[in-house]
Amino acid sequence: MPEQFWLPGLEAPPTPTDGLFFAVFPDTQTAAGVAKFAQQLCVEARVRSKPLAAGRLHVTLQHLGNFAGGLPQARVDAAMQAGASIRMEPFTVEFDSVVSFAARPRAGPLVLGGGAGVAGLHALHDALAAALRGAGAGDAALPATVPYTPHVTLAYGMPWAATRPIEPVSWNVREFALMHSLLGRTRHVVLARWRLAGVV
Numbered sequence: 360m361p362e363q364f365w366l367p368g369l370e371a372p373p374t375p376t377d378g379l380f381f382a383v384f385p386d387t388q389t390a391a392g393v394a395k396f397a398q399q400l401c402v403e404a405r406v407r408s409k410p411l412a413a414g415r416l417h418v419t420l421q422h423l424g425n426f427a428g429g430l431p432q433a434r435v436d437a438a439m440q441a442g443a444s445i446r447m448e449p450f451t452v453e454f455d456s457v458v459s460f461a462a463r464p465r466a467g468p469l470v471l472g473g474g475a476g477v478a479g480l481h482a483l484h485d486a487l488a489a490a491l492r493g494a495g496a497g498d499a500a501l502p503a504t505v506p507y508t509p510h511v512t513l514a515y516g517m518p519w520a521a522t523r524p525i526e527p528v529s530w531n532v533r534e535f536a537l538m539h540s541l542l543g544r545t546r547h548v549v550l551a552r553w554r555l556a557g558v559v
Contacts, residue, residue, distance in 0.1 A: 372427075373427035373428065374427060375425035375426055375427050375542055376426070376427055376428060376429070376541070376542055376543075377425070377426050377427075377428075377429055377430050377539060377540065377541065377542060378422070378423075378424070378425045378426070378539070378540035378542055379422075379423040379424055379426070379430055379434060379435065379438060379537070379538070379539060379540070380419050380420070380421060380422045380423055380537075380538050380540065381419070381420040381421045381423070381438070381442065381487055381535055381536070381537055381538070382417040382418060382419050382420055382535065382536055382538050383417065383418050383420060383452075383480070383483070383532050383534070383535045383536070384416070384417045384418075384536070385416055385417075385511075385528075385530045386530050386531075387413075389528065389529075389530040390413040390414070390416045391413050392528070393413070393416055393471070393511065393513070393528060394410055394411070394412060394413035394416065396513070396525075396528075397410030397411065397469075397513035397514050398410045400457065400469060400513060400514065400517070401514055401517070404517055404518055404520075406466075406516065406517060406518065407516075408466075408514045408515060408516040408517055409514065410513055410514045411512060411513060411514060415545070415547065416511055416512075416513075417511065417538075417547075418452070418480060418509050418510065418511055420480065420483055420484050420487055420535060421484060421487045421488065421491065421499070421500055423438055423491075423496070423499040423500075424499060425540075425542060430539060434496060434499060435537075435550065437491065437494040437495055437496035437499070438491070438494075438496065438499070438537050439537065439550075439551055440490075440494040441487060441490035441491045441493070441494045441496065442487070442490070442535070442537050442551060442553050443551075443553060444490045444493070444494075445483070445486055445487065445490060445535075445553060445555075446556075447482065447483060447486060447555050448555060448556075449531060449532060449533045449555045449556075450479030450482075450531070450532050450555070451476075451479070451529055451530070451531050451532070452473070452476060452477055452479055452480055452509075452529060452530060452531075452532050453473055453476025453477070453527045453528070453529040454471035454472060454473040454476065454477070454510075454511060454525075454527065454528045454529070455472075455473055455474065455476060455524060455525060455527045455528075456471070456472045456473065456474075456522050456523060456524050456525060457469060457470070457471065457472070457513075457520075457522065457523050457525055458470050458471070458472035458510065458522045459517065459518075459519045459520045459521075459522070460510075461517060461518060461519040461520075462519070463519040464519075466515075466516045466517055466518050466519075467515070467516075467517065467519070468512050468513075468514070468515050468517065469512075469513045469514050469517035469520070470510040470511060470512050470513060471510060471511040471513060471525075471528060472508070472509075472510055472522065473509060473510075476527065476529065477509040479532060480509040480532075481507060481509065483532075483535065483555075484507050484509070487500070488500040511528075532555065533554060533555055534552050534553060534554045534555060535552070535553060535555070536549050536550075536551065536552045536553075537549075537550045537551045537552075538550065
């Protein structure tokens with residue numbers, strides 16, 4: 360989509376207030392360990408950045424958009440339909456590296472990354488994309504031409520650093536959720552959860 364320019368006298372676009380996305384979350388024990396590790400990385404980097412709280416650690420599967428003035432009900436309904444249609448066995452996910460999403464010299468997010476251990480997340484991402492198309496919300500899914508990179512954000516505002524291997528962080532993914540993000544208020548609200556139970 361071409362970039363839009365806003366001229367003096369024209370109304371600026373409204374500021375997004377609400378986001379919608381599908382995600383998976385680590386179990387409580389794993390999340391606590393990851394949060395502690397993130398705190399350690401912030402201390403090592405000697406920055407004021409704070410790590411994400413354990414309860415906010417997640418992997419985004421599909422980001423369905425940011426909106427001003429609330430979530431559009433049609434988009435939520437389509438997402439609910441797509442989520443309910445998924446049939447997939449539970450799987451184990453493993454992250455084995457720390458990766459910088461910063462663009463030198465600017466600071467940016469520091470995340471957990473993975474290789475073969477995140478194959479299940481790719482499969483779930485692809486299944487949701489197909490389900491969203493089936494629900495008439497294909498425009499909300501990440502285009503197939505855009506590579507999907509499963510990751511867990513540890514902290515924002517971190518200086519660039521080379522990717523480094525770590526002791527693998529893994530957990531069993533038994534469910535995924537549709538989340539409402541209250542932008543700028545560091546709050547996520549669960550709209551629905553679905554268990555992974557395979558084809559009955």
